[in-house]
Amino acid sequence: SAVEYGLDAPFSVEYHDSIPSTNARARDRAADGASDTVVLADEQTGGRGRLDRDWHSPSGGVWLSVLFRPDVPMAHAPVFTLAAAVAVTRAAREAGVEASIKWPNDVLVRHGDAERKLVGILTEMEGEADRVSWVVVGIGVNANVDPADLPAEAEPTSLLAERGDPVDRRLFTQRLLEEFDTLRQDPANVVEAWRESATTLGKQVRVETPGGTIEGEAVDIQFPGALVIETDSGTEIVSAGDCEHLRPI
Ligand code: BT5
Numbered sequence: 001s002a003v004e005y006g007l008d009a010p011f012s013v014e015y016h017d018s019i020p021s022t023n024a025r026a027r028d029r030a031a032d033g034a035s036d037t038v039v040l041a042d043e044q045t046g047g048r049g050r051l052d053r054d055w056h057s058p059s060g061g062v063w064l065s066v067l068f069r070p071d072v073p074m075a076h077a078p079v080f081t082l083a084a085a086v087a088v089t090r091a092a093r094e095a096g097v098e099a100s101i102k103w104p105n106d107v108l109v110r111h112g113d114a115e116r117k118l119v120g121i122l123t124e125m126e127g128e129a130d131r132v133s134w135v136v137v138g139i140g141v142n143a144n145v146d147p148a149d150l151p152a153e154a155e156p157t158s159l160l161a162e163r164g165d166p167v168d169r170r171l172f173t174q175r176l177l178e179e180f181d182t183l184r185q186d187p188a189n190v191v192e193a194w195r196e197s198a199t200t201l202g203k204q205v206r207v208e209t210p211g212g213t214i215e216g217e218a219v220d221i222q223f224p225g226a227l228v229i230e231t232d233s234g235t236e237i238v239s240a241g242d243c244e245h246l247r248p249i
Contacts, residue, residue, distance in 0.1 A: 078225035
């Protein structure tokens with residue numbers, strides 16, 4: 001409940017026991033002129049992933065959206081997805097869970113060769129090419145939820161399952177928002193921070209894009225968020241928005 005939170009965050013925080021989607025609510029707040037606002041919910045009944053996929057959001061998760069108005073061109077907005085991934089990874093590690101980032105928008109926990117999805121991030125924005133009007137970064141963390149209540153094909157995990165006991169959602173969310181607040185103000189340094197927490201680099205990957213499949217070694221990330229892949233026929237650079245699926249091969 002809201003009482004469990006009582007966050008001292010660098011944002012104005014709006015809490016809901018249940019809401020269709022915190023991203024949808026944050027977009028509505030943006031249309032009303034709000035900024036530096038976090039929408040937080042215990043449960044979402046219509047959570048969304050990328051490409052209009054469903055995001056399962058039972059009670060006990062940390063489902064939140066950060067609305068802000070950075071002074072950056074539209075093309076730079078993907079850097080805030082990386083910033084969110086770094087922030088949530090750091091908060092998870094402080095909670096004792098060895099999370100790492102899978103490009104472009106997942107945070108997962110490795111168990112041997114298996115990778116289990118802990119977090120998904122969905123960034124939306126509106127504005128002009130030379131300056132965004134607003135950005136909404138949606139972060140879905142399987143916090144105190146049972147992975148058995150999540151879609152099995154996604155191979156999900158949760159902070160609860162990894163730790164064996166519930167996480168203090170207030171502390172976790174507080175740390176997440178503090179880290180995100182620092183990173184969002186320093187986009188140029190986000191890529192370096194991302195490299196330190198990423199699991200994708202140095203791996204053989206297969207990326208599905210609207211233009212076809214790209215296979216090779218993921219060698220680097222470029223500002224504001226593109227993946228650099230060495231293929232047999234040369235270097236390919238894939239923007240986050242063009243990635244439909246990334247699989248290790
Ligand atoms: C994402 O999409 O990973 C972005 C998810 C963003 C969710 C947050 S919650 C707060 C805010 N409000 C919203 O409405 N959304 C944001 P994508 O990469 O497209 O992955 C979606 C896929 O993940 C689905 O097709 C499922 O296979 C799987 N999935 C669904 N729910 C999951 C969960 N809770 N944990 C792990 N995997 C899940």
